[in-house]
Amino acid sequence: MAKVIMTVDDSASVRQMVAFTLKGAGYTVVEAVDGKDALAKLAQTQINMMITDLNMPNLDGIGLIKGVRAMPAYKFIPIVMLTTESQDSKKQEGKSAGATGWIVKPFKPDQLLAVVKKVLG
Amino acid sequence: MSGEDDGLDAGREAFKEEAAELLTELETSLLELEEHPTDEDLIGRVFRAMHTVKGSGAMFGFDDIAEFTHEVETAFDMVRMGKLAVTKELTNLTLRARDQIRTMIEASEGKATVDHSVSKSIIGSLQLLTKGGSAKAAVQEVEEVSAKKPSKTASADGSHSITYRIRFKPASDLFITGTNPILLLNELRQMGSCMVIAQTDAITRLEEFNPETCATYWDIILTTTHSANAIKDVFIFVDDMCELHVEVVDEEGEYDEDEGYMKLGEILAARGDVKVDELKKLLGKQKKVGEILVDAGIVDSGHIESALAEQQHIKEVREQRQKTADGAASIRVPSERLDKLVDLVGELVTVQARLSQTAAINGEVLLTSIAEEVERLTWELRDGTMSIRMLPIGTTFSKFKRLVRDLSNDLGKEIQMTTDGAETELDKTVIEKLNDPLVHIIRNSIDHGVERPDVREAAGKPRMGTVHLSAGHSGANVLIKIEDDGAGLDKERILKKAIDNGLVAPDAELSEKEIFGMIFAPGFSTAAKVTNVSGRGVGMDVVKKNIDALRGIVEVKSKKGAGTTITLRLPLTLAIIDGLLVKIADEVFVIPLAVVEECVELSKKDIERTHGRHVSNVRGVLIPYIRLREHFLIDAEEPEMEQIVITEVEDKKVGFVVDYVIGEHQTVIKTLGRVFKDIEGVSGATILGDGTVALIMDIPSLVRSVARHEPTVADTVGV
Numbered sequence: 001m002a003k004v005i006m007t008v009d010d011s012a013s014v015r016q017m018v019a020f021t022l023k024g025a026g027y028t029v030v031e032a033v034d035g036k037d038a039l040a041k042l043a044q045t046q047i048n049m050m051i052t053d054l055n056m057p058n059l060d061g062i063g064l065i066k067g068v069r070a071m072p073a074y075k076f077i078p079i080v081m082l083t084t085e086s087q088d089s090k091k092q093e094g095k096s097a098g099a100t101g102w103i104v105k106p107f108k109p110d111q112l113l114a115v116v117k118k119v120l121g
Numbered sequence: 122m123s124g125e126d127d128g129l130d131a132g133r134e135a136f137k138e139e140a141a142e143l144l145t146e147l148e149t150s151l152l153e154l155e156e157h158p159t160d161e162d163l164i165g166r167v168f169r170a171m172h173t174v175k176g177s178g179a180m181f182g183f184d185d186i187a188e189f190t191h192e193v194e195t196a197f198d199m200v201r202m203g204k205l206a207v208t209k210e211l212t213n214l215t216l217r218a219r220d221q222i223r224t225m226i227e228a229s230e231g232k233a234t235v236d237h238s239v240s241k242s243i244i245g246s247l248q249l250l251t252k253g254g255s256a257k258a259a260v261q262e263v264e265e266v267s268a269k270k271p272s273k274t275a276s277a278d279g280s281h282s283i284t285y286r287i288r289f290k291p292a293s294d295l296f297i298t299g300t301n302p303i304l305l306l307n308e309l310r311q312m313g314s315c316m317v318i319a320q321t322d323a324i325t326r327l328e329e330f331n332p333e334t335c336a337t338y339w340d341i342i343l344t345t346t347h348s349a350n351a352i353k354d355v356f357i358f359v360d361d362m363c364e365l366h367v368e369v370v371d372e373e374g375e376y377d378e379d380e381g382y383m384k385l386g387e388i389l390a391a392r393g394d395v396k397v398d399e400l401k402k403l404l405g406k407q408k409k410v411g412e413i414l415v416d417a418g419i420v421d422s423g424h425i426e427s428a429l430a431e432q433q434h435i436k437e438v439r440e441q442r443q444k445t446a447d448g449a450a451s452i453r454v455p456s457e458r459l460d461k462l463v464d465l466v467g468e469l470v471t472v473q474a475r476l477s478q479t480a481a482i483n484g485e486v487l488l489t490s491i492a493e494e495v496e497r498l499t500w501e502l503r504d505g506t507m508s509i510r511m512l513p514i515g516t517t518f519s520k521f522k523r524l525v526r527d528l529s530n531d532l533g534k535e536i537q538m539t540t541d542g543a544e545t546e547l548d549k550t551v552i553e554k555l556n557d558p559l560v561h562i563i564r565n566s567i568d569h570g571v572e573r574p575d576v577r578e579a580a581g582k583p584r585m586g587t588v589h590l591s592a593g594h595s596g597a598n599v600l601i602k603i604e605d606d607g608a609g610l611d612k613e614r615i616l617k618k619a620i621d622n623g624l625v626a627p628d629a630e631l632s633e634k635e636i637f638g639m640i641f642a643p644g645f646s647t648a649a650k651v652t653n654v655s656g657r658g659v660g661m662d663v664v665k666k667n668i669d670a671l672r673g674i675v676e677v678k679s680k681k682g683a684g685t686t687i688t689l690r691l692p693l694t695l696a697i698i699d700g701l702l703v704k705i706a707d708e709v710f711v712i713p714l715a716v717v718e719e720c721v722e723l724s725k726k727d728i729e730r731t732h733g734r735h736v737s738n739v740r741g742v743l744i745p746y747i748r749l750r751e752h753f754l755i756d757a758e759e760p761e762m763e764q765i766v767i768t769e770v771e772d773k774k775v776g777f778v779v780d781y782v783i784g785e786h787q788t789v790i791k792t793l794g795r796v797f798k799d800i801e802g803v804s805g806a807t808i809l810g811d812g813t814v815a816l817i818m819d820i821p822s823l824v825r826s827v828a829r830h831e832p833t834v835a836d837t838v839g840v
Contacts, residue, residue, distance in 0.1 A: 010169070013136040013177040055169045069297065075333075078299040084176060084194075100299040101358035106179025106187060119358070121304045 003120060004045065006030040008038040008052035008064060009082065014105075018051055021109040022116065035059025039067050042074070049120045050079045051103070051112075054090050062090070062097050069098040078119035082107075133181045140178070140186075140226055143170045147219050151212050158207035167215070168197040174222060185235075186225050192244045193218045196251050211250060218243050283345065283369055285352060290338035290364040297333075300359055306339060308355045313345030342370075456549065459510060466499075466506045467697065467789035473499040474810030503697065503787075512552055514592045514601070515543030520556075521563055525588055528567045535574050535584050536567055541591035547599050551691055554671055555601070558664040562603045562687050563588060565661065570607030570685055580682065582606065598715065601689040610679035615639050634772070637677040641665035669821075672713070672804065674770075700788035700807070700817065703766060703779040705750050706757035709815040711788050711807055712777065716768040716820050720782050723763040737765055737776055746776030747827050752802075770821045777818075790817060801826040 005027050007018040019029040030045055032038035034056040050068060054061035061081050068074045078100040083091050091102055100119050103112060147170040154163045171194040179187035193215060199205040221239055228235045287309070291302055306317050317339055324336040343352065349367045356365050473495050480492035518540045529536035547555075571577075571586035578584055589604040612633065619625045619639045643662040668675050673691040692698060692715065700711035721739055723746075736743045746765050750757075765776040790805045797803070804819035 011139060011173045011177050013139045013181065014173070016135050017177070017180055055165075055172055057169075076296050076299050078301070082176070084172060095298065095361065098298055105176035108180070118304060118308060118355075119300070121301065121307070 002026055002028045003048040004028045004030060005049045005051060005116065005120075006032060006038060006041070006045075006047045008032045008035065008050065008056070008061070010034050010053065010056045014053065014082070017109070018112065021112050024109075025113050025116075027116070035061065035064035035067070038064055042068065042071065046073070047077070049077055049116065050074075051082065051116075052079065053082045054094060062093050065094060065097040065099050080115055080119060136177050136181045136183070137226055137230075140174055140222070143174055144219055144223055146170055148216065151216055151219070154207055155209065155212045161201075164197065164201055164207070168194065168201050171197055183225070183229065186222055189218070189225065189240050189244070190222060192247050196247050199251055205251060208250075210246075214243060214246050214250065218247070285341075285343045285345070285349065286366070286368045286370045287341040287343060287352060288338070288364065288366040289341065289356065291335050291359060292362040293334040293336060295335040295359065295362055298359075298362065302335065302337075302339070305355055305359070306341070309341055309343055309352070312347050312352070312355075313343055315344075316342045318342075338364075459549075462506055463510065466503050467791075469499055470503055470697070470787060470789050471808045471810075475812060478810040507548075507697065508546075510549045511546035512549050513544050514547050514552060514555075514599075515540075517552055517556060517559065518543050518590055518592075521559065521590060524560065524563060525567065528564065529571075529586075532568065533573065534567065534571055534586060536571050536586045536588060539587060539589045541589065542593045545592035545594060545599060547592075547691070551599075551671055554667060555689075555691070558667045558689070559590075559601075559603070561661060561664050563590075566603060566605040566607065566685065566687075570605040570609075572608050595690070599691045601691065602686055603689075604684060604686045606684040609681040609683055609685055610637055610640070610677070611681060612636050634677075637679060640677065641675065672819075674821075698788050698790060698817075700786045701766065702783035702786040702809075702815065703764070703777075704781040704783055705753070705779050706755050708753070708755060709783070709809060709813060710749070710779070711786060711815050711817040712766055712768065712820065713788075713817070714785065716770055718767045718769050718774065721765050721767065721776075723765045723778060725761060739767065742774075744774050744776050746778050747823070748778045750778065750780075752823075752827060768820050770824055773824075775820075775824050777820075777823075788817060 005022055007015050007022070007029060008031075009015045009018070010033055015031050015033075019031060022029050030041060030047060032041050035052070036058040038050070038052065039059070052061045052064055056064075059067070065079055065081070068077075068079060079098065081091070081094045081099045081102045082105055083094070083102050084105050094102065101115060103115050147167060150163050150166045150170070154160065154167060157163060171190055175187045175190040175194055178184075178190065196205065196211065196215070200207055200211070205211070217239075221235075221243060225235050289302070289305070291300075295302065309315050310317070318341070320338045320340060321336075323338065324330065330336075345352075349369070352367050353365065356363060473492075477492045477496055480489045483489075522538050522540075525536055525538040566588050571588065572580070572582075574584040577586060587604075587606050589602070591602045591604070593600050615636050616625070616631065616639075619636075619642070620627050622642075624639060624642050625631065641661045641664065665675055668689055668691070671691055673689055676688040676690070677685065678688070679685040699714040701714050701717050703710050703712060719739075721737070723737060727737065731737070735748065736745050738744075744765075744767060749755075750759060760780050763778050763780060764782050765778050766782065767774055767776045769775075786807075786809075788807045791807060792805055793800065793803070802819055802823035803816045804822075805817045806814050807817060809815055
């Protein structure tokens with residue numbers, strides 16, 4: 001069974017890039033446009049990992065991570081946040097919310113796969 | 122491949138569309154912001170738009186856009202944090218920047234050209250607005266980040282390996298971030314030779330145990346060519362929720378003091394645990410790993426000593442391995458003493474056999490149990506003693522590297538030697554006696570086998586020829602192979618030469634194997650002219666003789682144009698072999714078990730059916746046999762049912778008819794003494810449990826001798 005990864009980003013191009021890269025590596029990808037959408041989709045789909053942007057309308061990445069960690073099924077899944085180097089404080093906030101790791105934007109497909117492999121195996 | 126390109130192209134298109142939308146939104150937001158300069162929601166929207174353009178832009182290769190947008194984003198980050206007020210000037214600049222970004226995107230489609238001076242002036246003004254300092258800092262940060270990346274990879278491809286001691290002690294709440302420590306350990310394992318020791322002393326009793334917390338921590342010993350920074354990178358996500366110590370415990374190769382200092386300095390000073398003078402003290406002790414570990418242990422404020430002991434153990438094991446490979450024994454003992462010990466063990470095995478037999482006849486319970494005890498101890502002693510005599514063959518191999526190098530230089534050939542199985546252990550005596558045969562074979566390969574570079578090239582082979590030397594176990598034997606990728610043996614030439622030399626009759630029909638076997642005949646050489654390397658026709662016969670003396674077998678395989686493989690099949694040890702005890706009348710003989718294939722019965726009826734010819738039909742295959750009773754002139758009535766021990770020598774099956782097969786026997790080989798040394802068909806003797814002497818049969822020479830003295834048998838045997 002291919003592992004399912006959810007990519008949450010308000011930018012369609014980032015979602016597309018993440019989804020394309022991960023699908024190429026054999027993962028199944030679920031897309032969500034923001035935190036609210038992600039939480040809604042989580043109720044229907046079982047996922048193994050989440051990659052989320054931090055800056056999003058409706059519900060941002062921090063709020064999403066907190067929400068996901070509150071769900072018993074997702075208490076221990078890897079959650080990787082997409083950050084920029086100017087957001088060090090956000091990174092810390094994300095970590096305290098329960099993020100497993102981060103990817104600094106901009107990133108290349110290889111870097112994304114390396115991180116996914118690192119936290120998901 | 123094209124799929125990937127398609128994906129990226131599609132992504133690029135998506136980015137452009139998205140950027141256009143974002144820029145429109147940016148424009149609207151900026152205009153609104155001008156009216157409500159403190160509206161956080163609006164500021165957030167502007168920031169997000171910039172942020173997305175930057176992030177996605179860089180991912181799809183619009184580096185210029187990303188770089189430019191970064192400056193604007195920085196300004197709005199400051200606005201977001203309340204460090205910068207939204208002024209008319211700022212919105213003006215941002216709007217200009219937005220237009221510039223649009224131009225840049227259009228430029229990528231070839232619709233417009235970018236005026237870089239505009240970009241520069243916008244950035245300059247923005248930096249002025251953000252009071253220069255912070256904007257510059259941001260630029261510096263970017264530079265630092267981009268500068269750091271290559272340095273990490275650069276240090277990762279260092280050629281010499283370093284052994285690190287790593288302690289990874291995660292905080293107990295590690296799991297709530299979804300981190301799987303096993304994956305991190307696996308990542309380390311992929312970096313090099315790695316040993317992971319889980320420390321479980323912090324785990325509480327079961328009733329207090331909380332499976333959602335991490336109480337285990339790990340000591341890792343890693344030998345890798347990666348830098349300490351690369352190791353730390355593995356733990357980058359758990360940086361702030363674990364204790365991580367990375368220390369160099371051993372460094373390979375020539376020790377450069379400055380470099381070493383920097384490395385240790387980086388690691389230890391970064392942790393703030395060591396002062397420079399302490400470091401120097403440690404460095405002075407570089408070679409004494411144990412001491413360093415102890416010292417480092419103190420530095421670590423005294424962690425568990427068991428871990429240190431384990432580490433030292435690993436270290437010692439490695440050193441030991443290294444030493445064995447170098448052929449340096451820990452204790453030097455004169456080999457005569459070892460030989461004496463082996464002799465004594467041999468005697469002991471014999472006496473023990475007698476004891477067991479006596480105990481069995483006696484039926485005394487107490488004596489039997491003592492005999493069994495002695496038997497067990499004797500076997501252990503025998504195995505232990507035998508293993509002392511075992512040496513890895515690697516020491517011999519390394520000698521030949523030099524030989525190959527020098528010889529190929531002399532002959533103007535380009536030859537490399539590769540080896541395999543250098544760790545294969547062989548009896549010391551066997552290794553010593555192997556030296557000469559191997560030298561002859563390798564010389565032959567270099568001189569006759571591997572061609573000159575130009576000839577090789579013409580034949581479509583690489584200029585560089587290869588001689589591959591390999592050793593490996595095969596049952597109770599060791600196989601040593603000498604392969605070359607040279608010209609191979611020329612069957613016709615060998616046969617012609619053999620006929621010229623009168624070694625074979627001109628009309629003889631010989632198999633390939635037999636023809637190749639000719640090269641071992643004394644005085645045989647096909648070399649067109651005598652070189653100082655080979656060609657005098659001494660050599661290969663020496664090989665055959667020496668290997669025979671070791672009770673070994675030589676096999677030649679060759680394909681013209683492709684190369685030659687010579688295989689030496691040698692017994693593991695010379696002192697004790699597994700034998701099959703057989704009985705003829707009252708005489709007991711030993712047949713080396715290594716050559717025995719199977720035992721079948723032979724009744725008088727069977728003999729009648731073959732009209733007295735010495736062949737037996739074993740499952741449809743006719744196998745010739747030799748009646749040992751006749752060969753050894755034993756004058757006694759044969760039993761109704763005899764046994765044929767079928768052996769396989771040099772790919773031929775030959776049976777030996779005996780009265781009775783007693784069974785397996787650990788045979789301690791005793792030489793027969795000088796007078797009997799040339800007796801054909803017998804290679805030695807052994808003393809049995811009851812004190813009688815049994816001769817050990819030398820099957821190959823027995824077959825040859827029968828073939829010579831009894832031509833009629835020879836016909837059926839086919840020798």
